[in-house]
Structures are given as structure tokens and as C-alpha cells.
Amino acid sequence: MKLSIVILAAGQGTRMHSALPKVLQPLAGRPLLAHVVDCSEALGADDVCVVYGHGGQRVPEAFAGQGLRWALQAEQLGTGHAVLQAMPGTPAANRVLVLFGDVPLLRPETLQKLLAACPAGELALLTVDMEDPSGYGRIVRDNGDVARIVEHRDATAAEREIREINTGVLCCAAGQLKDWLARLRNDNSQGEYYLTDVIGMAVAEGVRVHGIKADSWVEVMGINDRKQLAEAERALQRRLVGELMAKGVSFADPERVDIRGSLNCGRDVWIDVNNVFEGDVTLGDNVRIESNNVIRNTTIGSGTVVHPNCHIEASATGPDCEIGPFSRLRPGVELADRVKIGNFVEVKKSRIASGSKVNHLTYIGDTDIGTNVNVGAGTITCNYDGANKHRTVIGDGAFIGSGVELVAPVEIGAGATIGAGSTISKDAPPDKLTVERSRQVTVEGWRRPVKKKD
Numbered sequence: 001m002k003l004s005i006v007i008l009a010a011g012q013g014t015r016m017h018s019a020l021p022k023v024l025q026p027l028a029g030r031p032l033l034a035h036v037v038d039c040s041e042a043l044g045a046d047d048v049c050v051v052y053g054h055g056g057q058r059v060p061e062a063f064a065g066q067g068l069r070w071a072l073q074a075e076q077l078g079t080g081h082a083v084l085q086a087m088p089g090t091p092a093a094n095r096v097l098v099l100f101g102d103v104p105l106l107r108p109e110t111l112q113k114l115l116a117a118c119p120a121g122e123l124a125l126l127t128v129d130m131e132d133p134s135g136y137g138r139i140v141r142d143n144g145d146v147a148r149i150v151e152h153r154d155a156t157a158a159e160r161e162i163r164e165i166n167t168g169v170l171c172c173a174a175g176q177l178k179d180w181l182a183r184l185r186n187d188n189s190q191g192e193y194y195l196t197d198v199i200g201m202a203v204a205e206g207v208r209v210h211g212i213k214a215d216s217w218v219e220v221m222g223i224n225d226r227k228q229l230a231e232a233e234r235a236l237q238r239r240l241v242g243e244l245m246a247k248g249v250s251f252a253d254p255e256r257v258d259i260r261g262s263l264n265c266g267r268d269v270w271i272d273v274n275n276v277f278e279g280d281v282t283l284g285d286n287v288r289i290e291s292n293n294v295i296r297n298t299t300i301g302s303g304t305v306v307h308p309n310c311h312i313e314a315s316a317t318g319p320d321c322e323i324g325p326f327s328r329l330r331p332g333v334e335l336a337d338r339v340k341i342g343n344f345v346e347v348k349k350s351r352i353a354s355g356s357k358v359n360h361l362t363y364i365g366d367t368d369i370g371t372n373v374n375v376g377a378g379t380i381t382c383n384y385d386g387a388n389k390h391r392t393v394i395g396d397g398a399f400i401g402s403g404v405e406l407v408a409p410v411e412i413g414a415g416a417t418i419g420a421g422s423t424i425s426k427d428a429p430p431d432k433l434t435v436e437r438s439r440q441v442t443v444e445g446w447r448r449p450v451k452k453k454d
Helices: 032-042 058-062 079-089 108-116 174-182 197-204 226-246
Strands: 003-009 047-052 069-072 095-100 123-129 138-142 145-150 164-173 209-213 257-265 275-283 294-296 311-313 340-348 357-365 367-369 380-382 392-394 405-407 410-412
Touching: 003 032, 003 079, 032 047, 032 095, 032 108, 047 058, 047 079, 069 079, 079 174, 095 108, 095 174, 108 123, 108 164, 123 197, 145 197, 164 174, 164 197, 174 197, 197 209, 226 257, 357 367, 405 410
Parallel strands: 003 047, 003 095, 047 069, 123 209, 257 275, 275 294, 294 311, 340 357, 357 380, 367 392, 380 405, 392 410
Antiparallel strands: 095 164, 123 164, 138 145, 138 164, 145 209
């Protein structure tokens, strides 16, 4: 039977105290809803419908082009009413799995167990055991099946001892669900149509209701405020780091790493504390990431060391490079093997070939550097004329002295040496020393200014 997934994402999230819709709040660098959509895709659903409301078009716009179906819940009249908005476009022959846009930590493995327990004509409900279930609807079973859900305020003393609670996640045939939703009533204190009332209808009609337990409360926790969002962030980071450690990655302290995207690692990778990985990051074999780095959408070649306090974005390094400390690689940097980028060096949209070194206090922008080049401290490639960017080309084996300004467009020949303190605005020939300095002058009789007395 084909699968439709309905994701309820219309809540306002008033306890977030934010102009941003709740399901767009960030978790591990991505919206809460994105994690639920990813889970839906992992299940191979044929149809995924997101029910939105608060925030209007901001939610659909954030997921444009992802092939989702959207249903507007203009009035917030309860979870049952929300699911009902998705039903007109849901194929009657499908099974329907109901998920929540603010429950982002559910794993596909857990939902696969739920789906496996939901044959045609039956209903499966995801439950979980809680140490303190106060305030939650209790699962009352009869011969192993779910007989009813009793709300905390209506439960007897014995029923309040039950630790198994309802998560709201359920699966059943679309035809049955449409029928039950059409018969929901709102004669309750909130005047809302509750999805949980479907369970009672199913039992009354003799439909088996299977209760499938999630492994932990953390997996099914809903996010309603900033504290819960922070708790979910830590829980997800522990999960991501745990998965990497199971594959052989070493962390100095698993609690002090943030992965905000995907982190793919080779063998014998070591990661120190306070590192942030954003977007798609790949670390090759034997990479060593020391403390306090931000690495975004980057590939780091095998054997490379990133020293502390570097910022690397949309770049790629070959093997056995050394970066930092206090280096910045801006988008478009390509380093070949054995390249050294030292402290307080900024590189942007440049290619640096094998064995070259840019060690200290230097800016390299829009530049092609050949093999075995040494760039001295305080060098600047002057790539911007106020309107356009221009490239600098430095040939193999060139030596750039300290305090040099290379005014692009300019080419430094292979094997050339540029004297310290030079401003080079014309091409320098290969294998020769090129120096450009103004004449040094001492001004007689000059006195340093002194501060005036009040």
C-alpha cells in the first residue's frame, strides 16, 4: 500500500516569542520542519502534505522546489481539523502517517516499526514510556492492544500510575481516517477537533489499535519553547556525534561540537573542542581539526591539520596541508597538496599549487599561485580597483618578499624574486630580482608633535 504523510505545521508557537514561525526555528542549523521532511523522504512516501497556517507563505516559501503538497489551515481548530485539511488531496487507497512539524527527532527506524504494525484495516499509534507522565494522555491496553486514551484530568488513581503516553503520531488507511475525521465533534472545553478522538472511534468499530513504543522520550519530544529547543539541539548533537564515533571518529569532548548539516569523515579523524561544522563538510583520512574552528561547505584533504581559530568556507584542500592558527579561507579557495596557510592570513577565490607557503599576515585574493612559492609576511594582492576584480598570477618557485603589494592584473614569472617593500604594478620577469622602492629621505629639523597643555 502506498504511503501518504501528513505533517502538521500550522502552530503559532507563541511560547517561542518570535516573529519566525515555530517550524522554521533552527535546529542544528536547519528548520525544525526540515528534519521531519527528511524523515518522510527516508520512508519513501509517495505523497507528503504539510499543513501550514501561522506565518502564511513563509513556510511554503522556505521549502520551495521540494515536491511537497501544501494545505492551509486558516483557523486553528485542533489537530483533527488540521489533518482534515490535507485529506482532499490524499489518495483514498493510501495509508496515512500523521507527523508533527515540531517533533524533529523521530528516526525513520522507529516509524518503520510503526508502519510494519499497521496492516490494512488496522491502526497503529506511537507511544512512549515517561518517568513522569503528568499532564499526558495515558494509554490503556486490553490484551496488548490500545483500548483507549484517557486524559490526565480524567484518569483514575490507578490510570495515573500508567507511564505509557500518547505521542499523537499514528498510521491508518486514508479511507478510514477521512470517515473518522468527518465525524469528529468539538464539544470540549477548548472547542477543538482532536485527532486523538479517532482512537475511540476505531476501537468502537472493532478496529485493532496497535501501540508501538518509541525507544525514548527524547525522540518524540515536541518543541514549544526556547528551553525545549536547546534540549533538542543537545540531544541531536549527541546523536550525530555518536554516529560518527561509531564509525571511528575521535572527539576530544563529544559535548563540545556542533554539526549543522552533514559531516562526513574518513578514518582516524580527530576533532578537538568547540568546532562548528556547517553545511556539507568532508574530512579525509587522518585529518586533525584543533579547537575553535568554523568550517562550512568545505572538503579537507587527508592528513591536513587545521590549527585553532580558523574560519573556512566553501573551499577545498588537498592532502597534507596546514592551516592556521587564525586563518580565514573565504569561498572559492583551492589548495593543492602540502600547502601552508599561516596565522592571520586571508585567502579568497584563489588557487594555490603544491608545496607553496603563505605564512603570515597576508591577503591573497583572486590569485593563482604556482608550486613551491613562498609569500612573505604582510603581502597584499591588490585585486580590486574600486569597480572590478582583477587576477594575480605567481609562477612556480617565485619568492615574494615581506611587505609587498601586487597590483592586479599582474603576473610574477616563475622563479622570480620580489624585493621586500615593493609595490609591483607591472609584470615581473622570471628568474630575476624585481625591486620597486621610493628613495629613502631623512628630513632635517623635523620635530615630532607634542600634546598641547590645557
